[in-house]
Amino acid sequence: MGVQLKEILKLPSLNGAEVVAGKRALEREVLALSFLEADSVNEIKHKLFRxxxxxxxxxxxxxxxxxxxxxxxxxxxxNNMHDLGAVGLIVYYVGVFLPYLDDRVLQVADEKDFAIIQMPQKNTQIRFSEAIYEISQLLLEHPDANFATEIKRKLSEVPRWSQTMETTLKMLADVTKANVAIVSDEGEVEYATRWPRNSKLDFAQITKGNVQDDQINYLKIKLDSQGEASNYWLWLIKERGVLSKSQLLQAKNVVESSLFVWGKSTLYATKYSLISGILNNEADRMWRLAQNLDVDLDKLSVMWIVSTYTLDQIQDIITHLNNYLHKFYQEVLVDYLDNYIVVLCGDCQSKKTEMDICRDFLESSYSKQNIDAIIYSPNTKSIDNFGRNYRLVMTHKLALRKVFPTTRFFSMIKCEYINNIEIGWERNSSEITTLESSISKLRENQELMHTLCVYLLDSQRDIQKASELLFVHRNTVKYRLKQISKLLECDLSVYDESLVYYLACIIYRLKQ
Structure with a gap:
């Protein structure tokens, strides 16, 4: 079994902690510990709670x-934490940062049996690290938590577009803290989910017995074939850790329940599986899936990463995108992955430029109602580059929105700029220092600094659009730009000079 919340409250690091709401959750089992902060409603809805x-x-x-x-x-x-299955929150520094826990927050938590544990008020001596250490140690002593029932309950609630084997394995990986794979009798890895997500293990080599590493532990068990001629095996693979038979049996129970409820088709080739394989650079798997789905991977050259305003219309948006893209491309893959709709397409048959195809879709009345933004990645010469570009976007997605808050169409170059700047920071690059110093004279004048950022980053040097975003007359924008040019001793109409300040403005916004 796991560790009941009431047992965790007995730890020395939680001395003086008070359960101020959701006391019925004290009987619930804690399986994992995490740290939570959120800085905007948009991140809460669309980024953090996926x-x-x-x-x-x-x-x-x-x-x-x-x-x-x-x-x-x-x-x-x-509300979001409860809906996602969390047990509760431990709130630190009440009376220091947060003045007090409002009764309305406590009422919501009570109604949902969601525990809120308040650490001693106005106490700046307590530290997160102490509780993190003790709770983590306690959880490590209880590796055989009874997670199957809870996972099956959550699987019964997932929306139709998430009813995939990948969803099931992702849940199992997070609970067991292990890589999870489904392997055919022939040794082919049909599905796999990594834990941690940046794991570099070669599943194909491990399942074929070609890796000799004492630190890698694994367990496997045959799944119920449910009348199929083919057999599949469930593997749990852990780096530097211990696996238990209990975990394996519970995982088997969960997978077989998914197959029973959602149907055996979840084990077959799907566009979701193929896109996932491409983005994770799982070469053997993606070529096999492509062959099964009759997709020519060599023709794929363009990727769209689509952010939507709401999750309610995901399936409708995917259908709409499919219909739109098939007017222009021979090869089209569209599905929902990691809280975004991912499009991979190629072999364009239109006289339109591929960028215009994307922009026209984004400017349609349908998209204006449903699509928040599209990140456009063209001219992908190698199939491996899709995964590289996708990971780059996932790494910098919050920074992109911070630097370009009003933008709906993002070319991949914007992400490259941010990536290069952050690499420069890590290396203490003199180029970054030079770029920052280039706008030092403007920092004392917030109005001019804001105008320059809006002009270069948000309006792409379009004076009329800048005036609309700044809520001032276009002549006011012209006047401010003249002031800026005089202060910086530059000509913003010259491309190479404006590029320097464009990058400097990105750095400025990233640091705000």
Missing amino acids: ADEYLFGELDITSFYSVKDDLGRQIEII
Whole structure:
């Protein structure tokens, strides 16, 4: 079994902690510990709480610092955490950062049996690290938590587009803290999910017995074939850790339940599986899936990463995108992955430029109602580059929105700029220092600094658009730009000079 929340409260690091809401959750089992902060409603809805992520038995530590003045966002966090299966929150520094826990927050938590544990108020001596250490140690002593029932309950609630074997394996990986794979009798890895997500293990080599590493532990068990001629095996693979037979049997139970409820088709080739294989650079798997789906991978050259306003219309948006793209491309793959709709397409048959195809879709009335933004990655020469570009976007997605808050069409070059700047920071590059110093004279004048950022980053040097974004007359924009040019001793109409300040403005916004 896992560790009941009431047992965790007995730890020395939680001395003086008070359960101020959701006391019935004290009987629930904690399976994992995490740290939570959120800095905007958009991140809460679309970035942090993803539709295919579930926080089974998770207990979170927070100070509510970034939402300390926003009651609505505090309540939204409680609702989202509860819906995703979390047990509760430990709130630090009440009376220091967060003035107090509002009764309305506590009422919502009580109604949902979601525990809120308040650490001693106005105490700046307590530290997150102490509780993190003790709770983690306690959880490590209970590796055989009974997770199958909770996972099956959550699987019964997932939306139709997430009813895939990948969703099931992702949940199992997060709970067992192990890589999870489904392998055919022939030794082919049909599905796999990594834990941690950046794991570099070669599943194909491990399942074929070609890796000799004492630190890698694995267990496998045959799945019920449910009348099929082919047999499949469930593998749990762990780096530097211990696996138990209990975990394996529970995982088998969960997978077989998914197959029973969703149907055996979840084991067959799907566009979701193929896109996932491409983005994870799983070469053997993606070529086999492509052959089964009659997709020519060599023709794929363009990727769209589509962010939507809501999850309610995902299937409708995917259908709409499919219909639109098939007017222009011979090869089209569209599916929902990691909270985004991912498009891979190629072999364009239109006289339109491929960028115009994307822009025209984004400017349609349908898209304006449903699509937040599209990140456009063209001219992919190698299939491996799709995965590289996708990971780059996932790494910098929040920075992209911070630097370009009003943008809906992102070319991949914007992500490359941010990536190069962050690499420069890590290396203490003199180029970054030079770029920052180039706008030092403007920093004292916030109005001019803001104008330059809007002009270069948000309006792409379009004076009329800049005036609309700044809510001033276009002549005011012209006047400010003249002031800026005089202060910086530059000509913003010259491309190479404006590029320097474009990059400097990116750095400025990243640091805000």
